[in-house]
Amino acid sequence: MNAADRERLLTRLREVVGERYAFADPYEMRLYQYDASPETALPDIVVIPANAEEVARIVKICADARVPITARSGASSLAGGTVPVEGGVVVTFARMDRILEIDLDNLRAVVQPGVVNLALSQALKPHGYYYAPDPSSQGACTIGGNVATNAGGPHTLIYGVTVNHVTGLEVALSSGELVQVGGRKSAEAIGYDLTGLLVGSEGTMAIVTRIWVKIQPLPPVQKTLMAVYPDVATASNAVSAIVRTGILPAAIEMMDKLSIQAIEAASHAGYPLDAGAVLLLEVDGIPEVAQELGERMAKVCRDNGASEVRIARNEQERQALWKGRKGAFSAMGRLSSDFYVMDGVVPRTKLPETLAKIDAISERTGFKICNVFHAGDGNLHPLVLFDAFQPGQYQAVLAIGDEILKLCAEAGGSVTGEHGIGLEKRENIRYVFSDDDLEVMDQVRRVFDPQRLMNPGKIFPGEGLRPSALNYPPGYPRRQAAVAGGEDVWV
Amino acid sequence: MRAGAAVLPGHQITVEDQRRLSVDDLLPSKIMHPGDADDAARGLRLCDLTPAAVVVWGGGTQMRLGAPPRRYEIAFSTERMTRLLEYEPADLTCRVEAGMRLSDLQAALGAQGQRLPLDPPHPERATVGGMVAANSNGLGRARYGTVRDWVIGIAVAYPSGKVARAGGKVVKNVAGYDLMKLHIGALGTLGVVAEVNLKVQAIPESEATVLGHFEAATPAVAAGLRLARSYLSPAAAIVLDRRALWECGLTADWRWTLALKLEGYAREADAARDQTIGAIRDAGGRVEGGADLPATFWDAARDWSAPDGDVVLLRAIAPIASIPTLSDAMPPEASVIIQPAAGVVDLRVTAASAAPTLQRMRSLAGDAGQVVVASAPASVKSSLDVWGPPPPGFPIMRALKQSLDPNGILNPGRFVGGI
Numbered sequence: 001m002n003a004a005d006r007e008r009l010l011t012r013l014r015e016v017v018g019e020r021y022a023f024a025d026p027y028e029m030r031l032y033q034y035d036a037s038p039e040t041a042l043p044d045i046v047v048i049p050a051n052a053e054e055v056a057r058i059v060k061i062c063a064d065a066r067v068p069i070t071a072r073s074g075a076s077s078l079a080g081g082t083v084p085v086e087g088g089v090v091v092t093f094a095r096m097d098r099i100l101e102i103d104l105d106n107l108r109a110v111v112q113p114g115v116v117n118l119a120l121s122q123a124l125k126p127h128g129y130y131y132a133p134d135p136s137s138q139g140a141c142t143i144g145g146n147v148a149t150n151a152g153g154p155h156t157l158i159y160g161v162t163v164n165h166v167t168g169l170e171v172a173l174s175s176g177e178l179v180q181v182g183g184r185k186s187a188e189a190i191g192y193d194l195t196g197l198l199v200g201s202e203g204t205m206a207i208v209t210r211i212w213v214k215i216q217p218l219p220p221v222q223k224t225l226m227a228v229y230p231d232v233a234t235a236s237n238a239v240s241a242i243v244r245t246g247i248l249p250a251a252i253e254m255m256d257k258l259s260i261q262a263i264e265a266a267s268h269a270g271y272p273l274d275a276g277a278v279l280l281l282e283v284d285g286i287p288e289v290a291q292e293l294g295e296r297m298a299k300v301c302r303d304n305g306a307s308e309v310r311i312a313r314n315e316q317e318r319q320a321l322w323k324g325r326k327g328a329f330s331a332m333g334r335l336s337s338d339f340y341v342m343d344g345v346v347p348r349t350k351l352p353e354t355l356a357k358i359d360a361i362s363e364r365t366g367f368k369i370c371n372v373f374h375a376g377d378g379n380l381h382p383l384v385l386f387d388a389f390q391p392g393q394y395q396a397v398l399a400i401g402d403e404i405l406k407l408c409a410e411a412g413g414s415v416t417g418e419h420g421i422g423l424e425k426r427e428n429i430r431y432v433f434s435d436d437d438l439e440v441m442d443q444v445r446r447v448f449d450p451q452r453l454m455n456p457g458k459i460f461p462g463e464g465l466r467p468s469a470l471n472y473p474p475g476y477p478r479r480q481a482a483v484a485g486g487e488d489v490w491v
Numbered sequence: 492m493r494a495g496a497a498v499l500p501g502h503q504i505t506v507e508d509q510r511r512l513s514v515d516d517l518l519p520s521k522i523m524h525p526g527d528a529d530d531a532a533r534g535l536r537l538c539d540l541t542p543a544a545v546v547v548w549g550g551g552t553q554m555r556l557g558a559p560p561r562r563y564e565i566a567f568s569t570e571r572m573t574r575l576l577e578y579e580p581a582d583l584t585c586r587v588e589a590g591m592r593l594s595d596l597q598a599a600l601g602a603q604g605q606r607l608p609l610d611p612p613h614p615e616r617a618t619v620g621g622m623v624a625a626n627s628n629g630l631g632r633a634r635y636g637t638v639r640d641w642v643i644g645i646a647v648a649y650p651s652g653k654v655a656r657a658g659g660k661v662v663k664n665v666a667g668y669d670l671m672k673l674h675i676g677a678l679g680t681l682g683v684v685a686e687v688n689l690k691v692q693a694i695p696e697s698e699a700t701v702l703g704h705f706e707a708a709t710p711a712v713a714a715g716l717r718l719a720r721s722y723l724s725p726a727a728a729i730v731l732d733r734r735a736l737w738e739c740g741l742t743a744d745w746r747w748t749l750a751l752k753l754e755g756y757a758r759e760a761d762a763a764r765d766q767t768i769g770a771i772r773d774a775g776g777r778v779e780g781g782a783d784l785p786a787t788f789w790d791a792a793r794d795w796s797a798p799d800g801d802v803v804l805l806r807a808i809a810p811i812a813s814i815p816t817l818s819d820a821m822p823p824e825a826s827v828i829i830q831p832a833a834g835v836v837d838l839r840v841t842a843a844s845a846a847p848t849l850q851r852m853r854s855l856a857g858d859a860g861q862v863v864v865a866s867a868p869a870s871v872k873s874s875l876d877v878w879g880p881p882p883p884g885f886p887i888m889r890a891l892k893q894s895l896d897p898n899g900i901l902n903p904g905r906f907v908g909g910i
Contacts, residue, residue, distance in 0.1 A: 105812035107720060150665045161663065163672075164640050173887075181884045184810040184859050185834050188626060188637050191882045191907045192681075192891060196639055196672025200665050217722040240581045246604060246693035286723065289759045345661045347582040377663040378582075414664040421666055432659060432666050440647075440655040440895070441668045447890045459667065 001044045001067070001087060009065055013047050013089070016057045021048040021095070032072065032090045036137075037080035038340070038394070039423055043070070043090040050095045052170060052178055052209035059207060060176025062089050063453060070455045071203045073114045073142040078341050079422025081149060081202050085457035091207065093144055099123055100210070108167065108184050111211050113144020117151075120213075129215045132159040135418070136326050147208050150200030152418035154251040154325070157376035158284070159216075161418070163199040168212035171198060171205075174449045183212055197444070202420050203455035205448035219284035222250070223294035224318040227301035228308040231276035232256050232371065236351035238279065238304035239375045243348065245300055247293055252376030253280040253325050256355075258335065259370040259383075266331035269324025270317075272308065279306075279375065280325055328372040329383070335368070336385035340397045344408030345417040348378040357407050358382055365400055379417035380408065406431055421459045430461055500537035501565050512566040514546050514905075515559035515869035519566035526571050527588070528646045528654045528685035535683060535900075536652030538565055542898040546905075547679040549590060549621030552613040552797050555866040556625055557678055558877050561904030567683065569620050575599050576686065577660070584643065584660055586688045589620025605691045608635040612797035620684045626676030629793045630727035630752070633719055633832030638675050644688030645671045647681075650896050660688050673891070680906045681895045695726075697760035700789070702779040703749040703771035708732070708818045711749040712831045714774035716811060718751070719832030721770075723763040726754035727830075729792060730818070734826035735839070739791040741784075749776060752789060795828055796837045796865065803845040803867040807836040807852050809860025817860070820852045834860075842871045853879060881908035 001009075006024055013022040023029070024045045034040040044067070049055045062069040068088030075082050084090050093114030101110040104127055109120060117138040121130040135141055135153040145151070147169070152161045159165075168182030182195035189195070198205055229235035232254065239252055255263065255278045260271045271278045279301065283293040298309040312318035324331075332339045346354045355371060358380075362369040370383040384400050386393045405415045409431035415421070421429050429438070442460060446452075501521030509518045521543075525531035538545050544562035548554075549569050569590030578585040580603040587596055593607075593614035600606050610629030611622050621627065623645075628637045635641075644658030647670070657670035674684055705711040708730060715728045731739065731748045741748075749771060753763040768778050798804055807817050811834040818836060821827050825840045825848065840848050845867065852862045864877040881888075885908050892899075892910045904910075 103812075104720070106810040108810070150669070152663055152665075156663060160636075160640060161665075163669065164636065179884045179887075181882070185808050185861075186632070186637070187639060188628065188632070188676075188808055188833075188835075189882065190676075190861055190863055190878055191885065192677055192888045193639060193672040193675060194884050194887060196669060196675070199672075200669050217720065220722060243583065244581055246696065248693065285756075285759065286762050288762070289756055292758060293756065345659075345663055347579060347584065347661055349579055349581045374663070378661055379663045412659075413661050414659045414666045416666050417661070417663040418665055425666075429666055433656065436653045437655045437657065437667070440649065440653075441657070441670065443894045444668060444670065444673070444891065447887060447894050 006044050009061070009067060010045055012061050013045060013058060016054050016061070017047055017049050022046070032092065033083070035075040035077040035080060035082045037078050037083065037422065037424055039080045039083050041083050041085045041087065043084040044087045046090045046092060048092050048095050052172065055091065055207055055209050056172040056176050056178045058089070058091060059172045059174060063174045063176065063451060066451060066453065068453050068456045069207070071144070071148070071207045073144045074116065074140050076137045076141045076145065077149065077422055078343065078419045079416065079424040081420050081422035081458060083423055085423055093142065096209070102127065103184065104129065106184050107215055109213050109215050111143050111213065113142060113147070113208050113211065115143045117141050117143055117146060124215055125218070128218055130218050131165065131213055131215055133162045133165055143211055143213065144208055147199050147211055148201070148203050149418065149420040152374070152379065154253055154374055157252060157374070158248050158250045163196055165214045166195060166199050166211060167214060169195050169198055169208050170210035172207045172209055174206070174451065174454060178209065202422065202458050204445055204458055205454060207454070221285060221287045221290040222318065223283050223290040224312040224321050225281045225294060225298055225301070226271065226310045226321055227279040227281065227306040228272050228275045229277040229279065229306055232355045233352040234305040235277035235279050236355065236375065238301055238306065239351065240349055241304045242297055242300050245296070247297060249281050249297065249376060250284045251280070251282040252374070254278070254371065254373055254375035255325065255328065256371040258368060259328055259372045262331040262334045262370065263324040263328050265334040267324050267327045269320055271324055280321055325372070332370065332383055332385065336387070338386050338388040340384040340386065340401060342380065342382040342384070342401050342404055343416050343419040344380045344405050344413060346378045346380065346408050346411040346413035348375070350411040350413070351375065351378060354380065354407060354411055358404055361400055361403055365396065367397065367400060377417070378413065402428060423458055426459055426461050429459065499543050499564055500534070500541060504566065508566070512548055512568070514554055514563055515872060517560060517563040519546065520564045522566045522568060524568040524571045528648055531683050531685050532648035532652050532654045534567065535648050535650050538900050539650035539898055542900050544903050545900050546902055547624065547683050549618030549624070550592065550613070550616035552617040553621060553625035553627050555868070557905035559869055559872055559904070560902060569618060572685065580605060583691050584662060584688065585691060586644070586660060586686060587619050588686055589618060589684045591619050593617045593619060593622060600691055601694065604694055606694050607641060607689055607691050609638060609641055610793050612794045619687050623675055623684050623687055624677065624679045630729055630789070630830060632830060632835065633728065634724050634726045639672055641690050642671045642675060642687055643690055645674060645684060646686035647674060648683040648685050650898065650900055654685065658688060662690050678902055678906050680892060680902045680910055682901070695754040697755060697757040699753045699760050699764055700784055701751045701753065701764060701767045701771070702784070703776035704743070704745040704779065705747040705749065705776045706745060708747050709815055710774040710776060711747045712815050712818055712829060714749055714770045714776060715831035716814070717770050718767060719811065721766065723759065723766055724832065725751045725763065725767065727752040727789070728832050730829040730831060731792070732827050735795065735828050738826060739788055739795055741788060750792070792828065798839060798866055801842055801868055803840050803842060803871055804865045805838045805840060805845070805849055805852060805862060806865040807856050807860055807862045809834050809856050813856070813860060817852065817855050820848065820855050822848055837865070845871055846875060849875060878907045
C-alpha cells in the first residue's frame with residue numbers, strides 16, 4: 001500500500017474508532033506482525049474496535065478500498081493464522097473482551113471474541129459450570145481465536161471440539177452487514193448451518209463479533225493417573241486397549257522420553273526420568289464412578305506393559321501432573337533454543353507405526369524430535385528441536401515437518417488436528433484434499449468474500465503469498481530465544 | 492423446463508416405483524440408482540446438463556419434511572450404495588455409503604460392542620445419507636448431540652459432475668472448511684451426500700428407565716430441565732401427554748408422563764436413577780420404576796415424530812428456558828412429546844388445527860426459536876408456510892445454493908425460503 005492510500009485509509013478508520021485506536025506507526029505495529037508461528041509480516045494499519053458495529057464499519061471500509069483484513073486476538077496461533085501476509089488492516093479484539101451474559105437457565109454464555117478461554121471457565125466456576133474446550137494455551141488464547149481454528153485441547157476426547165460447543169455467532173460480512181446466525185437454542189437450526197460452517201474457517205469468510213457457547217456442569221470429580229511405559233509403542237497399544245474396554249476417558253495424553261526429561265527439568269511434575277513414555281489419563285465423574293474407572297484403567301495400563309501407575313490422591317497431585325503436560329512446550333527451552341511444533345493426526349491404531357517412522361526421520365536427519373500429544377484422539381505434536389542461528393537448519397526442519405505431515409496423511413489422518421492450516425500448512429493441505437475438494441471450499445469462500453480480502457493467504461495453497469514473506473524473517477532467532485526461556489508457547 | 496421436451500437422463504421407471512417415489516403427489520419420470528459416489532456425480536452431471544430436477548431418495552422416512560418440490564423429474568435413489576466401507580473398532584470411526592440403512596450400520600457396530608448414539612425415527616428404513624440430509628435426530632439429542640456432532644467426514648456428489656470430500660477419517664481434524672455442516676440438514680439441496688464418515692462410541696454398560704407421573708405439564712418439564720442442568724444428565728428425557736403415551740403403546744390414569752432413559756457405567760446409572768427419582772418427587776410427581784414398560788416403548792417414542800397418513804407434526808426448537816411457555820400452546824386434540832433438555836417440542840395435530848397451532852407456536856417461540864412443519868401430507872402443506880420466515884443470513888444461504896447448484900436441479904423449492 002502506498003503512503004497516500006494508507007493515510008487516507010487511516011483517516012477513515014480513525015473516524016470509526018477514534019485517533020488512539022487506529023495506527024500505522026511501524027514501531028507500534030511490530031507487535032502485530034507475528035503470532036506463535038515462525039512467520040512474520042507487517043500490517044499496513046492496526047485497528048482496535050470497541051464493538052461489533054465498529055467492526056462492521058471497518059470491514060466495509062476495507063472492502064470498499066479492496067484492502068485485506070485479518071482478525072487477531074490472542075495471537076497464539078501456531079500455524080500463522082493471524083499473520084497478515086498480504087498486509088492490509090489487522091483488527092485486534094483487545095477491547096472486545098467482555099463476557100456479555102451468563103445464562104444459566106439456558107446453559108449458554110454469550111461472549112465477545114476477545115474473551116480469554118480460561119476467563120470464561122473461571123467466571124462460570126462459582127456457579128458450578130464451565131466451558132469444556134480447553135486448549136493448552138487456554139490462559140492466553142481467546143474464544144474468538146478458538147472459533148476461528150475450531151480449537152481442541154486435551155479434553156476433546158470426550159467433550160468434542162469448539163464447534164460442538166458453539167450454537168450461534170454474530171459476524172461482520174464483507175458487505176459491512178452484521179448478521180446473527182444461530183443463537184441461544186440448540187444448533188439444530190433450519191436453513192444451512194452457517195454457524196457450523198464458520199467455525200474453523202480461520203477468519204477467511206467473515207469476522208466474528210459475538211459468540212453463543214454451551215456451558216456445562218463441572219464434573220464432581222476428576223481422577224488423574226500417570227502410567228509409565230518402557231517405550232511409546234507399548235504406551236500406544238495401551239491407549240487402544242483402554243478404548244477397547246469401552247471406557248472413554250476425558251483425556252489421554254502421551255509424553256515421550258525426551259519430553260519427560262525437559263518437563264522434569266522445568267516443572268518437576270514427578271514423571272520418572274528413566275521412562276520411555278508416560279501416559280496421563282483422566283476420567284470425569286461422580287466420586288464412586290471416577291474411583292472405579294480410575295482403578296479399571298490402572299489395571300488395563302498394568303496389563304498392557306506399564307511399569308508403574310500412579311493415581312493422583314488429591315487436587316494438588318493432579319495439578320502437578322497436568323502442570324508438566326501443559327508446560328511441556330515451554331519446557332523445551334531446556335533442550336534447545338528453538339523448536340518447530342507440528343500438529344498431525346492419525347487414527348489412534350496407527351500411532352505405534354507413525355511414531356516409529358518419526359523416530360526414523362529423527363535418526364536419519366540428526367534432528368531431535370520430541371513427542372507430546374493427545375494420544376486418545378491420535379493428535380500428534382512432534383516438536384523438532386533446532387538452532388535457528390545455524391544456517392539452513394530452519395529450512396531442514398520445515399522439510400522434516402512436511403515429511404511428517406505426509407506420513408500422517410498416508411496413515412489415513414490429517415495435516416492438522418487443532419492448530420489450523422493457516423499460513424504454515426497451506427501447501428500440505430494437498431496431502432488430504434484434491435483440487436476438486438479445494439475448489440468446492442473456495443466456491444463456498446467466495447460466497448462470503450468475493451474479493452478475497454478476509455485473511456487472504458491462508459488455508460488455500462499457492463495463493464498470494466509475497467515472495468519476501470517466504471524468506472526467513474530477520475527478527476526470528478532473537479524472538480524464539482526469548483520464547484524458549486519464557487512461557488508463552490503452549491499447545 | 493418441461494418434462495418430455497428434452498430427453499431425460501436415467502432409467503425407465505415402473506408405475507409402482509413412480510408411486511413409491513412420489514413426493515407431495517408429484518411423480519418422477521425417470522429413475523437413477525448410482526452404484527457409488529463417482530457414479531452419482533456422473534448421473535448428476537447428466538441431470539444438470541438437461542437440466543432435470545432431482546429428488547434424492549434414501550429410506551424416505553423424512554420425505555414429508557419440506558415444501559412441495561417445484562419440479563420433479565428424476566428420482567435419485569441411493570439404494571445401491573449400501574456398503575460399510577471402513578470400520579476400525581479401536582479407532583471408534585467408520586465410513587459408510589449414504590444408502591446404508593441405519594439399523595444395518597447399528598448391527599455391524601453392535602457386533603463390536605459399539606453404536607452410533609443417534610436415534611432418528613424408523614432406523615430400519617432410514618439411511619445414513621437421509622439422516623444427514625434431513626438432520627434427523629431422535630430422543631438422545633440433549634445428551635449425545637445431533638448429527639453435526641458425529642459426522643467427521645463426507646463425500647458429496649455435485650451437479651458439476653465432481654465428487655468433493657471434506658473432513659476426514661479421524662476424530663479430530665481442522666483441515667479445510669467443515670463442509671459437513673453445510674450438508675447436514677440441507678435436504679440435498681447443495682449436493683448428494685454419497686459417503687459419510689462417523690464417530691462411534693461404546694454401548695453403555697447399563698441402561699434403565701424411570702417414569703414419573705404428573706397431573707400437569709409444567710412440573711414435569713421443570714423436573715426434566717432440572718435434570719438436564721445437572722451433571723448426570725439422562726440419555727433421554729421426554730414429557731408425554733396421555734394421548735402421546737397411548738400412541739407409544741401405554742395407557743395411563745395420569746395426565747402427564749416424564750420418561751427418562753438412563754445410560755452409563757453401572758454405578759453412574761444407579762446414581763442417576765436416585766437423582767432422577769428425587770427430582771420427580773421434588774417436582775410433585777409420582778415415580779414408577781418402568782419395570783413393566785414394554786420393550787418397544789422407546790422405539791415407539793422415537794418413531795412418533797415421523798408419522799404417516801394425515802397426521803401433521805409441528806416441531807418447535809427454542810432455548811430450553813422457553814420450553815414451559817411453548818408446552819402450553821397445544822390445542823386439546825393434539826398430542827405432544829417434549830424434550831425439555833434439548834429445547835424441542837413435537838406436536839401432533841390434525842390437518843384442521845395445523846394452521847392456527849403453527850401460528851400460535853411461532854408467536855410464542857419468538858425470534859429466539861423456530862417452528863417448522865416436520866411432517867405433513869401434501870394437501871396440508873400447500874396451505875402452510877412449512878419453514879416459516881427465512882432465518883438471518885438467508886441471502887448467504889441463497890448464494891451458496893446458487894454457487895453449488897447453479898441450475899437449481901437439486902430438490903428445487905423444498906428448502907427454506909424456496910431454495
